[in-house]
Amino acid sequence: MRTLFICLACFISSLYLSQQKEEFRLVKNYYNQHRNMLNKEFKKKFDAESNTVKKTAIKGDFLFFMKKMDSIENNALIGALVKVRNLEDLRSINSLKAISSEKLPDIEKVADYPGGLNSLRQEVANLLYVDGVYSQEKTIKTDVAFMVEKDGSVSNVHAQGDNFTFNRQAEIALYSLAEKFSPAVIKGDPAIYRFTLPLTLTITD
Structure with missing residues (x-):
């Protein structure tokens, strides 16, 4: 079993990109539709079967297909991550300024995720x-x-x-957040804000 322990901290810096989450949303919607179709088909087959042993086999097949679907979806999400990264690299990331540490006293409101840091922690997990x-x-x-x-x-x-695969999955999880943050505010106006999210994955047997 793997347990994810997440600690949160805030820091500051710069960068900008828009509409990148759409890539991840499209992938997730596509595979969720296919999961729903598979679920309906397996349920029909399961409900129509009276033999207990065969029902157990059908359930096992369903779980196997769902696990495969998760793996295939993950490959598609990695592709979306590469595409988003390429788009980011094409943009001038230094053209817009984020809040710097020198401006911290001017912040009227820091960026916040709906439900607070605990909700962010849970969704990333x-x-x-x-x-x-x-x-x-x-x-x-x-x-x-x-x-x-x-x-x-x-x-x-x-x-x-140090672990590339953990880095990649963490990045996909952050890009895939369902909700938007409420932005930081400086002098009454929304401002770009940078978070740093330390993640620790503990693998236990």
């Missing part, structure tokens, strides 16, 4: 595809820096840790 993380170490860590844009969307997600 739920979105992390741990079967896509490969490690011989029992405990692995990464620091995920990301921008909260003026419209509350997440952009420029970069994870830095």
Whole structure:
């Protein structure tokens, strides 16, 4: 079993990108539709079967197909991550300024996720595809820096840790957040704000 422990901290810096979450939303919608179709077909087959042994086999087949679907979806999400990264690299990330540490006293309101940090923590844990993380170490860590844009969307997600697969899954999870943040505010106006999210994945037998 794998347990995700997440600690949160805030830091500051720059960067900007819009509409990147649409790539991840399209992938998730596509595979959720296919899951729903498979679920209906397996349910029909399960309900029509009277033999207990065969029912158990049908259930096993269903779980196998769902696990395969998760793996295929993860590959598609990795493709979306690569596409978003390429778009980010094409943009001039230094053209817009984020809140700097020197301006901290001017912040009227920091960026916040709906429900607070605990909700953010829980959603990241739920979105992390741990079967896509490969490690011989029992405990692995990464620091995920990301921008909260003026419209509350997440952009420029970069994870830095020793385990590449954990970094990649953490980045996908942040880009896949369902809700937008409420943006930071300076002098009455929305402002770009940077978070750093330390993640620790503990793998237990």
